[in-house]
Amino acid sequence: MSELLHLAEHRLQEGALLFMAGAYTIRLIWLFRWPLGRDRQPPNPRPRTTPGKGSLYSLAAIGMPWAMEASRRDPWFYVQFATFHTGVTASIVLSLVIPYAPRWLESAALVRLFQIVIAAAFVVACLRMARRVTNRAVRAISTPDDYFSLGLLAVWFLLGVAAAPNSTAHGEWPLLAFFLLTAFFLVYVPFSKISHYLYYPFGRFYLGRTLGHRGVFPLETRPGANRA
Numbered sequence: 001m002s003e004l005l006h007l008a009e010h011r012l013q014e015g016a017l018l019f020m021a022g023a024y025t026i027r028l029i030w031l032f033r034w035p036l037g038r039d040r041q042p043p044n045p046r047p048r049t050t051p052g053k054g055s056l057y058s059l060a061a062i063g064m065p066w067a068m069e070a071s072r073r074d075p076w077f078y079v080q081f082a083t084f085h086t087g088v089t090a091s092i093v094l095s096l097v098i099p100y101a102p103r104w105l106e107s108a109a110l111v112r113l114f115q116i117v118i119a120a121a122f123v124v125a126c127l128r129m130a131r132r133v134t135n136r137a138v139r140a141i142s143t144p145d146d147y148f149s150l151g152l153l154a155v156w157f158l159l160g161v162a163a164a165p166n167s168t169a170h171g172e173w174p175l176l177a178f179f180l181l182t183a184f185f186l187v188y189v190p191f192s193k194i195s196h197y198l199y200y201p202f203g204r205f206y207l208g209r210t211l212g213h214r215g216v217f218p219l220e221t222r223p224g225a226n227r228a
Contacts, residue, residue, distance in 0.1 A: 005172050008179040009099040016186035023190035024198055031202065044215025054212015057219070058204040067219060080124045087121020088153070090114055091160040095182045098166050098175070105166045114164040122157035125150060145193050156181050 001009075057067075065071035071078040094114055097104050105111055129150050132138050159181060162174035189195055211217040 001168065002172060005168075005176050005179075008176055008183070012183045013095065013099065013179060013186070016183040020186045020190055024195075027190065027195075027198065031199075036206075039210055039213045041214055043213050046215045049212050049215045049217060051209040051212040054210070054217035055205045055208035057217045058208025058211070059201065061204070080127065083120050084124040084128070087118050087124070087157060090117040090121070091156060091182075094118070094160055094164060095179065098163065098179075102166055105164070111164050111166075115161045118157050118160040118164070122154055122161070125154040125157060129154065143193070149192050149194050152181070152185070156185065 061067050065075065065078040068078075129147070132142050132146065132150065156178070159174060159178040163178035166175070168175065185194075190198075208217050
């Protein structure tokens with residue numbers, strides 16, 4: 001391993017992680033400056049729909065495609081969502097396994113699993129880019145950051161597939177490019193729309209608390225059960 005690759009895998013990643021942690025800490029301090037709003041509507045006295053239950057239901061909705069209208073209408077949309085985010089998770093895990101637990105990648109089966117999951121996410125990223133370009137409604141709400149982030153993620157996935165074997169037999173460029181782009185993402189993400197995942201748990205918690213207070217969450221499956 002060259003000194004440049006060692007720097008990219010270790011010191012550069014550690015510095016980028018510290019930067020991202022600092023940026024997120026500042027964002028969370030800013031977020032918690034604001035007092036929680038109170039629901040002015042009287043509580044709905046339904047035993048199944050308390051604020052606590054509503055919050056848990058709202059947070060768990062990401063794993064319940066049947067609870068979301070868009071997923072019920074188009075299950076393929078949820079499959080893409082799950083595949084894409086599983087690939088992101090696998091790429092993040094890979095960026096930690098290579099420098100800190102490289103012996104795991106001595107298993108050909110695990111390497112192939114990483115490659116399959118990340119390659120599937122690459123395919124979905126391409127489909128999402130095509131939809132963003134060709135769908136008039138999606139194109140109208142897209143920003144330059146959307147195109148830049150999605151395109152860069154697609155490249156990152158490709159590099160992850162190439163870097164998964166953790167081999168320098170054909171040169172160091174796949175590993176070097178993967179870790180340089182990983183470090184860039186760690187610095188860039190707090191300032192991009194990708195940072196939505198930081199706010200997602202808080203948004204879902206507050207939404208579920210409010211709808212639980214109003215007697216809506218958790219949803220009941222029988223027809224008309226959640227009507228006022």
